[in-house]
Amino acid sequence: MSDLQALTEVGRISRGQRVLVIGASGGVGSYAGQLARVFESEVTAVCSTSKLGYVRSLGADHVLDYTCQDFADGPHRYDLILDIAENSSLSRLRRALTPAGTLVIVGGEEGGRWTGGFGRSLRAPILSAFVPQRLTMLASKERASDQEQLAALMAAGTVTPSVDSTYPLDHVGEAMRRLEAGDVRGKIAITI
Ligand SMILES: NC(=O)c1ccc[n+]([C@@H]2O[C@H](COP(=O)([O-])OP(=O)(O)OC[C@H]3O[C@@H](n4cnc5c(N)ncnc54)[C@H](OP(=O)(O)O)[C@@H]3O)[C@@H](O)[C@H]2O)c1
Structure with missing residues (x-):
């Protein structure tokens, strides 16, 4: 957002x-x-x-x-x-x-x-x-209307979510190390 x-x-x-x-x-x-x-x-x-x-x-x-x-x-x-x-x-x-x-x-x-x-x-x-x-x-704000706008663009295929990789919560340390090393393309998702 x-x-x-x-x-x-x-x-x-x-x-x-x-x-x-x-x-x-x-x-x-x-x-x-x-x-x-x-x-x-x-x-x-x-x-x-x-x-x-x-x-x-x-x-x-x-x-x-x-x-x-x-x-x-x-x-x-x-x-x-x-x-x-x-x-x-x-x-x-x-x-x-x-x-x-x-x-x-x-x-x-x-x-x-x-x-x-x-x-x-x-x-x-x-x-x-x-x-x-x-x-x-920028001081970004959490807003439902922005999430809806982004979701609509993704549903239409105009914007592609870019998730480098997904980690379970107990591997969050590994995910953070990769982020700090500058190794990640786009975002990392943590599953709970
Ligand atoms: N103001 C707000 O409301 C707000 C909201 C969200 C995030 N942020 C801030 O935005 C920043 C970025 O967040 P992020 O999640 O996108 O971080 P990120 O995933 O770590 O991405 C950092 C980006 O900076 C690039 N970069 C690193 N060194 C650079 C250099 N010397 N010259 C040009 N580009 C360089 C990286 O390129 P390479 O990976 O190719 O090296 C990468 O594209 C953070 O400081 C975060 O705190 C602010």
Whole structure:
């Protein structure tokens, strides 16, 4: 649901926009890229080398390998950026936005003695008041209407649930280790 809210309610996506999804191979990003395509967007997906084929299979128009490519370099600018990873500075993200583009920060960040990993998310709305770009953060909400919308898209085959693997509850430690190792494509499900 955070993927849907990041694109629609916070990102205010409109048809045909150029959308950059940073962290497109993860639990949130694997849905965000697919949902952006529902709006006929041109989607550029950022992930690591071994997952490029995976994000392409989810429908991304273009893929960028963060281990050797910088999304802020080159001529491309994006109308909407979802930053689901955790390590890009606001200046780098702004460089990749169109002059009136929108940034939605979904992921936190490491460090920040006083801000507890929310430094960018707190600075973005303040900076946004002084620049033409919209710099925002997502605080996702649990909502039945979002679940219904996602369920309808899945039932229609427009969005494919991307579950890497399923673990019983007593193997949750193993599942968490795989997540922490960056080994997972999409989501892990725990059966109870
Ligand atoms: N704001 C909210 O309301 C909200 C809601 C839900 C989640 N979140 C946050 O969103 C973040 C992601 O959640 P998730 O479940 O999607 O995590 P995840 O499944 O671990 O996915 C992380 C993603 O980040 C990518 N990534 C890692 N290092 C990167 C780098 N240096 N440059 C670019 N991309 C990089 C990974 O790519 P590879 O796997 O290819 O390395 C992967 O696609 C977390 O911080 C979570 O707390 C926030």
